[in-house]
Amino acid sequence: VGEKKLDQRIQSLPFGNGLRHFKNGISNLSQISGSERKNMAKILLGCLVGVMAAPGIKAVKALLDFIYLAQYPTHNNETLGYLRTALKEFHDNKSYFVNVKCREHLNLPKLHSLSHYIESIELFGTTDNYNTEMFERLHIDFAKHGWRATNQRDEFPQMIHWLCRQEKITFFNMKYLNTFLDPSPLHQRALETAALPITHLDVYNMFRFHRVALHDEIEGEKDIVRAMPKSAKLPNGRFDTVVVMTTDEAESHGLAGTRIGRLKVIFRLPDLIPAPGAPIPAPEAWPKVPLAYVEWYTRLPSEPSVQHGMYRISKPKPEASGHLPGEVLPVTSIRQSCMLFPVFKEAADQNQWNSTNVLDTAESFLVNNWVSKYCYQTIW
Known part of the structure; x- marks a missing residue:
């Protein structure tokens, strides 16, 4: 694939949270x-499918x-076995790049270090124990901001104080805010099909939520999904793709019991x-949680x-009404956002693709x- 075609494919990729x-x-x-290298690694494979x-x-x-497995915060014999398998598969297929004249050889120190x-x-624990990258950002929070809070004389005791x-304030804020949380769990309920005696609804452009924590974190990472209508900046709007839990088989990881929707x-x-005269209370059967309308992709x-x-x-075929199959469901059914690669082919109409359409x-x-x-x- 040439530079021009690769750039065109990258430019046409849809937006993704954190990408x-x-x-x-x-x-x-x-x-x-x-x-930038990390963000390239997230998208290059999808842009090469079909041409490599x-x-x-x-x-x-x-x-x-191998790169993603090596960054796991915990490891056991099973995950280390996955690392060995990935490394073996790479060595079994790496000769392709020599055969197509990308390089004369692959005797590179960085590739050797993978072994x-x-x-x-096994000797020193997971890689986050000796990776300085995770602490690099904290230099600003703990050193620069701390130094600016001092009088620049005998600064170290002042910075520690x-x-x-700051730590005490953070713990107080967390404890104080937790007193306002609803202790009752949220449950998914079936929606009743009935004519609505209303003409207006509260509509939102986005919502944020915490993903389910996979390891020992207090809470999972933040996620955000958007459903933004057309505007001058977004001529086609922005409607994110999501992983939706549809059956009791769905869990916090894996795609069993889930579907992809927009x-x-x-x-x-x-x-x-x-x-x-006066407004009347809404029926008890109406969900109290926010709802989402999702258009489905094929299973x-x-x-x-x-x-x-x-x-x-x-994309499934439109229904008799002309609309794509969709469903109204509680936003609590949305497990996480996801990003889709279009399947690239040698078609003229693909030259008109861009990130918004x-x-x-x-x-x-x-x-x-x-x-x-x-x-x-989680997506496997």
Whole structure:
């Protein structure tokens, strides 16, 4: 694939939560930061599917598997076995890049260092114990801000005192805010089909929520999904794609019991219904939680692709009404956001694809499980 075609594919990718959008492609980047390299790794495989031969795709997938697995915050014999398998698959297929003249050889120190990861994890623990990257941002919070709070004379005791106060304030805020949380759990309920005696609804452009924690975190990472109508800045609107729990089989990880859908509207039913004289209370059966209207994609296949490890879905045919199949459900049924790769082909109409219309114009998609470490552990 040439630079122009690769840039065109990258430019046409839909937006994703926590994912940088390269609006001008990547071929013109002169100095690439570590953050940019990470964002490239999240999207390159999906842009190469269909143009790179199977051995190359397998090698890239295996290398990505190794990178994501090596960042697990906990490890056991099973996950270390996954690391060995990924490394073996990479070595079995890496000769593709020599055969197509990408490089004369792959005797690179960084590639050799991969063979020492498993031993290092067994000896010293998970890689986050000796990776300085996770603490790099804290230098600003704990050193620079702390120093500015001092009088710049004998600053170290003052900085320590300032840090202790910040910690106490954080714990107080958390304890105080927790007193306002509703202790009763939320339950999914079936929606009754009935004519609504209302003409107006509260509609929202987005909502934020905490993902289910996968390890020992107090709470999961924040996620955000959007359903934004057309505007001058968004001529096609922005309607994110999500993973929806549809059966009791659904869990916090894996795609069993889930479907992929596109969020079209976020709304809430009113507590009071307009009536002559005075408003009347809404029926008890009406959900009290916000609701979402989701348009469905086809059901997920039983297994992902062996080559690239991603599930393929498509747009279903419109119903008799002309609308795509959809459903109203509680927002609590939405487990997480997700990002879709359009399935690229050699078609002229794909030259018109861009990040705002590709979800409307493309017919088939791949579910991107590389968009974050969280998605890698939950979308499989």
